[in-house]
Amino acid sequence: AQSVAQPEDQVNVAEGNPLTVKCTYSVSGNPYLFWYVQYPNRGLQFLLKYITGDNLVKGSYGFEAEFNKSQTSFHLKKPSALVSDSALYFCAVRDISNFNKFYFGSGTKLNVKP
């Protein structure tokens, strides 16, 4: 069955330090992978995606993610965290073989402290 796992409910990092938010996936075919961010009382905002091509994808606000097929992972990274990055982050996988259905992870709360 298709699924997405975000093993950390919360990630704490100091401003200026690098951050990583972890995501692993399970999908039967080629994975279409996405990261979204949700600020309080807002809808989800698209950050970046991996469909095909380079394993390192760059997205909005300086975020990037690395697709690792052997480890079935798609971790979100940023070299230098900002306090304004504090939000809820969702990883998602799209199952192209099943009506393009999206599967979302449970979310990881990122806290960036000054």
Added chain:
Amino acid sequence: DTAVSQTPKYLVTQMGNDKSIKCEQNLGHDTMYWYKQDSKKFLKIMFSYNNKELIINETVPNRFSPKSPDKAHLNLHINSLELGDSAVYFCASSQDGSGGPSYEQYFGPGTRLTVT
């Protein structure tokens, strides 16, 4: 300029009532969705329409009925509201078909439904 809009933003109502939430997207996308986000922030897909045709209908009570009058609109009507329906409902859209699919979803701001 709003890409995906929803009305109303807040909805407070009593058990047993019927209510509707409206969604419109001006992105020219061919696919629209309804999601429910519970108090633990877990996102669950409810319905998906592609070019006005229902393609995903998850195990949602039949008190929930989506309607897509055209590609740009997807409304959600809920009959006989229950306490457990309290949640934030998100509309989303994506471009999946011809004309260059991009696959990512764009979300509306959400409708916070509170049933008392």
